[in-house]
Amino acid sequence: MNPHCPRNEHISRRALMKGALATAAGATVMNWGGLTSTPAFAAEVAKKQKHCIMLWMNGGASQFETFDMKVGRPTGGIFREIDTDLPGYKVCELMPEIAKRIHKLAVIRSMRTSQIDHPGGIYLMHAGYAEAANVRFPEIGAIVAKYAGDPNSDLPNFVKISAPSYTGAGFLGPKYQPFGLDQNGRLPTFSVSGMNPADEQRRHELRSFIEESYARDHQAEPTRMHQQAYEQARRLQNVRSVFDVESEWQKYKEKYGDSAIGRKCLTARCLVEAGIAFVEAGHDNYDTHADNFTGHKARVPVMEKAWAALLDDLEERGLLQDTLVIWTGEIGRTPSINNRSGRDHYVRSWSTALAGAGVKGGLVYGESDRDGHDVKDNPVTEGDFFATIYKALGIDPTIENYAGIRPIPLAPFGSKVVEDLLA
């Protein structure tokens, strides 16, 4: 597949007609995704208190060293398979903890996506759309923040813990931009004020006076957004303690494993518990063009321990039924093993997994062929993947937002919800 095709052009005929007619009538407006997506709808979803945690395997984890073993085949690699709690289904020996929790997972072994390189793939597997020249598509985090987040919270509704971001809120506007924590889950640079609080309060009053007096006869949207973001930054000061998970970490680090990904998963749990709608935690780096097997041996066990602990912890707290945990990266890896014991990029057939809110557990969906070259049945595209996720979170994937005059559904037009995965 060619990574350059602006997929935004691949939209419905109906969308095209709307776009063309609207332009002929001369209307191009920026409306940060208004119109069909009413606040009432967003409030309705938010009431159900759905959350989403995305575990991002940066670089692209191998399906052959995780969920889609090809033992004994030329493409199979060196690891053994082990039994899981789902009779007849085996996973890689690198995942002993996850093997015991397949009853919580919906594993998809038939991903077939369109972007084979990292930048394109990262964009695609965050936005559901390929990068395009004229439209900045919002990431899943911004969409969940908008439709499942609490609009009145002092907390940001879209948090990333050392995970890559190429598009952010896109056309949904600055209100839904990701709030980035560093790899230790610490707040971003400049989050903490060194000022004397009384002085800072007076400074704030002076600034508010100026902003209010300006806003009286200047109503341009960008100034409103600028002011809104300032308020958000200020409100963050009230809730900074939410991000301090040190004492929780001391209690739980055995459970999650004393690793960076363990701490990220624990942080994600704490943030969801505090009410944040979407948290993404990244794990580097699965891009094993060389030494695929040692690479996965080094990364998968710490990750799967943290992931398993996250699922247990959420369940014990009664949060798993309302929290969807996504496990994915931007690409899969080649069936063939190259002369550096590596596996390269592959998107014709690869694996992801879901757990928690809205999805069935103990389900292995789709299948690849004997050597893992292609999907044998039930292919799942990026659009299907995101449509299913949104549905699981109680968000209608066909809701349209407008980028200028162009109506854009949350999941690309023509995507299908994989109903079999839904509880």
Place this chain on the structure above:
Amino acid sequence: MLEKLLRPVSSFAAAVVVCGMLAGTAHAETPLREVIDAEVAKVWKEKGINPSAPAPDAEFLRRVYLDLLGTTPSYQETAAFLDDAAPDKRAKLIDKLLDDPRFAEHQTREWDMVLFGRNPPGYDSGSREGFIRFLREQFAKNAPYDQIVKTILLAEGDTSNQGAPMFLMQYQRNPEDAAVAVTKIFMGVQLECARCHDHPFEDYTQVDFYGMAAFFARLQRVEAGTNGKEKMLALGEKSTGDVLFTGPAIDATPGKKGEPIAPKFLKGEPLAEPELPQDFKEPPNIPGGKMPEKPQFSRKDAFAEWVARPDNPWFAREAANRIFGQFLGKGVVHPVDNLSDVNPPSHPALLDALEKEFVAHRFDIKWYVRELLNSKTYQLSSAGSATEAFPLYYERAKYRPLSAEELAASWRVATGYDEALAKSGKKPENADDFAPLTRGYMLSFFGKPGDGEGNFQGGMHEHLYLNNGELARLFANSGDGTLLHYLSKSEDPIEKKVERLFLQMLSRPPSEEEAKFFVAYLSETEPSGQRQQNAIWTLMTCSEFRFNH
């Protein structure tokens, strides 16, 4: 089915174009600035739109400084302009700033972003001092736009002495990327779709795409030597080599070999290429260490000669529209790099007139900018009830966020940082565009190229920087020349100080209410130290400062 549905739209667009051409001819004797105002007002009348009032002098002053020089005016410049009673002072200011050396500097930054963006694809284009010098020289001597583009695409000489080759250097060995960039930037044509399949709703085929890519198929980066610390890279061109077309991407199979495609001008003639001599052979790579020789026949040169010719229907239209958009906030076609039939102009007759006049004045950039800025449309106020950043019918002035470079420069002027440096005879420690602030932070918080349409994308992070970040560096020197020094040390009455604070920072006097509030704030005695600094900080970080409006 699709075509059938679209037909009424296309014929509507065609009708609009015809009307536009007729309207365009009527304006032959009218100055362009008046044509702009007449066309814009005509649509207001049709739509029943009430435009904003004309901008007051102070608002105009700040806008024109930012648009032409990329910085806010100094206190002295503001005071002088506001005190000037001459009726033609706005036109005079525009002329003065067009001749200011900072005009060339600022245009260079603007066009560098268009041509390279913040993160160019590589091949040494990350450091392009030679190209920057080349651009600056072109704007300083007001080289015609078509000549500048031709020089960039001819790419003669090396990247250090001549500079120009750096643009195409980013795309050497990637002819498809070159075709996409060149058609988008210089023609407003979006060819990307046709890379993988025939364009779904425009009249471009994949063969059209590869026909354009073929012009750039033979380029190679040649390390010709060094010039001081700079590499001298030249763009060599081989005499053989083709782009291969394998058919629609969806039918692609591994190992399938493509057909060579000959260069063909978009929607125009195939390129007439002379035959190579019998038994012509050349080595696979052009040798380095010296300037490359000319190929037997240069496809790149043929393209450079063609692009600005009158029979290229896109070139002048794209340029006129892009520059109009740069200053008015929104192109008549918006976004400016998509002059497609499905993205028609908001004011068709205006676009025709802009194109025609820009060509008639031989692509004279300063003349053109002078006309745009002297229009009443450009000089409308940013106050008003319209909420869009760039109102569709130009009924209110634009709101565009200051770039990272503009913010740093304007903060230095507003706080008196530059003036104090000049007085003390010192130079900033790191003399880049951002000193004394950190380049990396400024670019990460304010330097995003945006969403490609100039829309504001700032979020909470920029406020964390503004609230708790390193702006204090601008106050570290509180010596003579800084605003802080004036506020704390001057014997002037407090009312005078507040007036100066507003004039220097927001280029306007305070309102009565603002003056009262700030006088009271600055008069409080406890705690005293931070007072003046907080007042300055407030005006540095407020929305009025953050945007050019």
